[in-house]
Amino acid sequence: MLLHVERACAADGLPDDATLTCWVKVALAHADSAPSDAAELGLRIIDDAEGAALNQRYRGKPGPTNVLSFPFEAPPGLPPEAAAELAGQLGDLAICAPVLRREAAEQGKPLTAHTAHLLVHGTLHLLGYDHLESADAAGMEALETVILAALGFPPPYEVSTDPTQHPIQAPHDE
Template identity: 55%
Template sequence: MNSHIDIQTACSEPVPEEDDLRNWLHTTLQGRAPSPSPELCLRLVGEDEMAHLNQSYRGKQGPTNVLSFPADLPEGLGLALLGDIVICAPVVAREAAAQGKSLQAHWAHMAVHGALHLLGYDHIAAAEAAEMEALETAILATLGFPCPYPDTVSEEPVTP
């Protein structure tokens, strides 16, 4: 698979190396993307931009950690564009500290989480959440990161 990942850094806070971000996203897309050459854009932002996006697209106040915007392309167009992921650097840093996680592990989790949303996974219903969390955990394990949901135990192993 040859994925094309455009990374835009629009914040002054520290963010992971682009090679790490690409590796996390590529690993998530591997074998799951509908195209052998999927394309996406990852934008790393500060709180103001994320709060604006969260309000505009979800009607929720304040910044959140990650938002995904799947491409809504007509069928048969044949483009490999999956969509956009936006991650808020200061929120990710605060959450990692509050949850006692390494910053790198939480960044990886947010990248994987956002990419899975672009692939159609969701966590609104309990069964969907369980499936998505198990898949996130399996992907993160292949990347060398611990389970991001320490209070959740999957009953069945999921193949990453």
């Protein structure tokens, strides 16, 4: 598995590329339709301005969001040999570092745990998982919880019993 990481903004405090790659590998290993070991995906860590521009352009929504997923789609009419070469392409993710930091602070989560959650969440979207219907959302959230537990993180959707803590919110990518 190959993860291409591009840090297009200040990404201080975020995990290194090797850690991010490990997290993606664990997410892929737990997915129902795990791709081959030759899978590739891109991760771009972006700022609020780029996040807002992408969110407006691709979702028609103002302001930045935490994670955006762009599943790979081969161009129509691609010759079979070229399509075979691209078979491992999963797509691209954009994680907005300032939103990630704000959400982690608001939710009382360590930045590392929230980063892992958004990366797992986005990776699952690249594999075709979604949360538009309640049954799909429940399944996706359960899988995210299993993956994050395998990575040593607490359940991402657990509501804190501490009244000073905000409940943990689902990623805002759909």
